[in-house]
Amino acid sequence: MTAGLGLALAQGVLAASFAVSGQQFKVSASSLEGEGFAQYGSVDVNAREELIPVAVTAIREAKLHSLCQSVVTTLPVIGDISLNLTAGRKAPVEASNLFVDATQLSGDAVFSNIEIGRDASTLDKGPADAQGMQDLFAQQADTVSITDLQQTAWATNAGTFKLTGLSMNVSKGKKECF
Secondary structure, three states, X not given: OHHHHHHHHHOOOOOOOOOEOOXXXXXXXXXXXXXXXXXXXXXXXXXXXXXXXXXXXXXEEEEEEOEEEEEEEEEOOOEEEEEEEEEOOOOOEXXXXXXXXXXXXXXXXEEEOOEEEEEHHHOOOOXXXXXOOOOOEEEEEEEEEXXXXXXXXXXXXXOEEEOOOOEEEEEEOOOOOO
């Protein structure tokens, strides 16, 4: 199985387009509206070449309101250090060809024209590259709307990512989005 996953990574079938760090990060938003939604299982890989299972959420065009991203790092002697990024309070954050490799997602969601249980290799509503391995479970929809979004992720990729009203802050202590 490991050899098969390694081969799939080498062929670009799985999620990892770069080695993910050893830390997950949290993302929250008051709302997300997206056109062209796809979701399927995949695997990321870290610098130690360890495989990490993820659920890839791919959205062709997304708008997020009141975005918060946080990651906490624990350093010897200093303790916890938090990196917080916020944007989209006055005008939405905009992303195209957005891919999020997540381990947790919650909120109140509404989908239009959803297809649940579709073969991951046949997805065609999300971004052009949003396809998983053949025979694996997937779902897709024309649109998605999520309020009170909270997710934990290993990686995010986007063709474009416009962060209106961007603010970044580094501080001591554990200060997460949720």
